[in-house]
Amino acid sequence: MSRIKYVYGNWKMNQGLKEIETFFEELSENQKDWKCVFGIAPQFLHLSKVLNSTQNMNVKVGAQNCSHKESGAFTGDISPVSLKELGCDFVIIGHSERRAFFKESHEVINEKTKLALSLGLEVVFCIGETLEQREAGKVEDVLKEQITKGLEGLTAKDLENVVIAYEPVWAIGTGVTATPEQAEETHAMIRSFLDSDTAFNASTTSILYGGSVKPSNVEGLLSNENIDGALVGGASLKAQDFNALCEEASKLS
Ligand code: PGA
Secondary structure, X not given: OOOXXXXXXXXXXXXXXXXXXXXXXXXXXXXXXOOOEEEEEOOHHHHHHHHHHOOOOOOEEEEOOOOOOOOOOOOOOOOHHHHHHHOOOEEEEOOHHHHHHOOOOHHHHHHHHHHHHHOOOEEEEEEOOOHHHHHOOOHHHHHHHHHHHHOOOOOHHHHOOEEXXXXXHHHOOOOOOOOHHHHHHHHHXXXXXXXXXXXXXXXXXXXXXXOOOOOOOHHHHHOOOOOXXXXXXXXXXXXXXXXXXXXXXXXXX
């Protein structure tokens, strides 16, 4: 079964206003013809600017996180209701940096996911093991637990709007990428788990890979049967690299 490929850029806490302008000026004219799904998740404060800059483009725009509640006394939090109202298409939930630095639990990730989906946002649901867990042979257990607990209680209909992003923690921002074989093996395991144990329609679910994806390794990764795209940090910051990633994903879509 061939699924359309994705390239989602996670800008994290990077890019100032000037860099954002340059990025969209330099985004390839060819974007009109790209067959892949592509999108950018800037910092919250820059969502409006990115939405304005992309009005006539096919670029999807997403947030890197959201609150687990719609409204109320949650100082400093960002409601997914406001994200939807603003025009966001997707939200990244459960990124390993949120799990590690902000101590996000499976339960809170589950709450955020349910809420975002109920509002009509696509959820890019991140999972991934640490190096220690990989070396201890626990990859399968860790990923299954993240999926089972994080997506608990979701219906098959909800899950149609979930994209899984497998991001081994040891490959994020380190320059060390999982080999295409390692990534494909893990993606195949994830897909067969989704098939056997969840309400997912596993054959249509998109599973993206993330962790030091760049123009030089994207083809090797995305040409695998079970790797449906990339969630990209560092290499999504420069339009030239992002263009190259999307050109490749488009060819493979
Ligand atoms: P990286 O980040 O591409 O810089 O490794 C990926 C991510 O964290 O989504």
